[in-house]
Amino acid sequence: MSVPRPAAVIVLAAGEGTRMKSRTPKVLHELCGRALVDHMLGAARGLEPERLIVVIGHAREQVEAHLAGSAPDARTVVQSRQNGTGHAVRTVLEAVGTINGTVLVTYGDTPLLRAETLSALVERHAEDGNAVTVLTAVVPDPTGYGRIIRDTTGAVLEIVEEKDATPEQRAVTEMNSGVYAFDGLLLADAVKRVGAANAQGEEYLTDVLSILREDGHRVGAHVAADYVEVEGVNDRVQLAFARQVLNDRILKAHMRAGVTIVDPSSTLVDAGVVIGPDAVILPGTQLLGATSVGGGARIGPATTLTDTVVGEDAVVRNAVCEGAEIGAEASVGPFAYLRPGTRLGRKGKIGTYVETKNAAIGDGSKVPHLTYVGDATIGTGSNIGAACVFVNYDGVDKHHTVVGDHVRIGSDNMLVAPVRVGDGAYTAAGSVITNDVPPGAMAVARGRQRNIEGWVTRRRAGTSSAEAARLALAAQEEVDQE
Numbered sequence: 001m002s003v004p005r006p007a008a009v010i011v012l013a014a015g016e017g018t019r020m021k022s023r024t025p026k027v028l029h030e031l032c033g034r035a036l037v038d039h040m041l042g043a044a045r046g047l048e049p050e051r052l053i054v055v056i057g058h059a060r061e062q063v064e065a066h067l068a069g070s071a072p073d074a075r076t077v078v079q080s081r082q083n084g085t086g087h088a089v090r091t092v093l094e095a096v097g098t099i100n101g102t103v104l105v106t107y108g109d110t111p112l113l114r115a116e117t118l119s120a121l122v123e124r125h126a127e128d129g130n131a132v133t134v135l136t137a138v139v140p141d142p143t144g145y146g147r148i149i150r151d152t153t154g155a156v157l158e159i160v161e162e163k164d165a166t167p168e169q170r171a172v173t174e175m176n177s178g179v180y181a182f183d184g185l186l187l188a189d190a191v192k193r194v195g196a197a198n199a200q201g202e203e204y205l206t207d208v209l210s211i212l213r214e215d216g217h218r219v220g221a222h223v224a225a226d227y228v229e230v231e232g233v234n235d236r237v238q239l240a241f242a243r244q245v246l247n248d249r250i251l252k253a254h255m256r257a258g259v260t261i262v263d264p265s266s267t268l269v270d271a272g273v274v275i276g277p278d279a280v281i282l283p284g285t286q287l288l289g290a291t292s293v294g295g296g297a298r299i300g301p302a303t304t305l306t307d308t309v310v311g312e313d314a315v316v317r318n319a320v321c322e323g324a325e326i327g328a329e330a331s332v333g334p335f336a337y338l339r340p341g342t343r344l345g346r347k348g349k350i351g352t353y354v355e356t357k358n359a360a361i362g363d364g365s366k367v368p369h370l371t372y373v374g375d376a377t378i379g380t381g382s383n384i385g386a387a388c389v390f391v392n393y394d395g396v397d398k399h400h401t402v403v404g405d406h407v408r409i410g411s412d413n414m415l416v417a418p419v420r421v422g423d424g425a426y427t428a429a430g431s432v433i434t435n436d437v438p439p440g441a442m443a444v445a446r447g448r449q450r451n452i453e454g455w456v457t458r459r460r461a462g463t464s465s466a467e468a469a470r471l472a473l474a475a476q477e478e479v480d481q482e
Helices: 036-045 060-070 085-096 115-128 184-193 206-214 236-256 455-459 464-481
Strands: 008-013 052-056 075-078 102-107 132-138 147-150 156-160 174-183 219-223 286-288 304-306 319-322 336-338 349-361 366-378 389-391 401-403 414-416 419-421
Touching: 008 036, 008 085, 036 052, 036 060, 036 102, 036 115, 052 060, 052 085, 060 075, 075 085, 085 184, 085 206, 102 115, 102 184, 115 132, 115 174, 115 219, 132 206, 156 206, 156 219, 174 184, 174 206, 184 206, 206 219, 414 419, 455 464
Parallel strands: 008 052, 008 102, 052 075, 132 219, 286 304, 304 319, 319 336, 336 349, 349 366, 366 389, 366 401, 389 414, 401 419
Antiparallel strands: 102 174, 132 174, 147 156, 147 174
């Protein structure tokens, strides 16, 4: 049978997350390029629910602002006081009204849950005709979790919290994930009857299961294939573990799609990264944000690309690139820093100890060594000599430099913006270019050299330099006398 489309998915994201010990709300902590809550919302969207609802509370302004940008399709409902999961769901139903159909309830801090697992839960719920179906998992160590207690037919009798469990119940290894598929009409009635007569004085959603069962309705369960999926993130240790699991998933998906990842243990790839087939990712590489790597490209080792586009068959080695565009068959590095606004053309080169920012470098142009290029446009087929600086800042404003096609900029040049070097022009080594250079001209902008004979032996007498000079001069005098 086809999986029914849920009437709603409710994501609970109102908690403070005190164990994170952070100014950032727990559900906004980043994991593989996305906030924890965004991973959950992505999985929920895989079910194509009619409504997507997020319950917010702690730091509501921050969470609401984030969701406005990342999840405009989600409605937020404020739980003004965090009084338990049952209270959170009741708050939703009071805000939006009774929801007719399957209502899935999950959490904003379970980023490893897959859409496939949620879909299987909804399918089991529909097949069995349950009033509620709980997602469970069999875990190696159930300590701290609520236990699933079943009858001899396999139906769920109750969920027993560990502190309330008997020794026999504590031996059960099937745990409650806290994720449920409900019949929406039955949920609306039962959640109103949840009390707060417990040690925490809170309304627990688990009590809805007992209420429905006492009303004669069927309570079922679906066991997740991988217990790791249902583990939440409550502290930094669990956040690191989730990152490891999710990164491993991402890498495997890329490798199965034709990408070579030489050392997965030292490679980090965010969830939104695109990598083409036959690309090779070398050890120590991080591909972050909205980075895209073309087929056949070779990235790394020790390279970090953030929101960067790399063309097909390009090579990027030992580099840091942020918001850059690297053309097909281009070469970057080693030890280069490409800052936002850098655009390197096809077969272009940015070499060792080169930094660029807001720079468009044309097809086939090269910036090979020890150079800063900022606020500049370089045409096609040009070469920038070693140790050059595009002097773009006057202390108040930034200014632009234009270098034309097939230009040769000599080593150790200062190009003081605003300035333009015309097509086919040359500049001499050691020049400070402050005026425009016409096409085809040679610009020489340096002082005439003057040698002061004997200065070292007179002014630095007794030093090793003076002794070396004395010996060299004596040797030269002997040669001259022969």
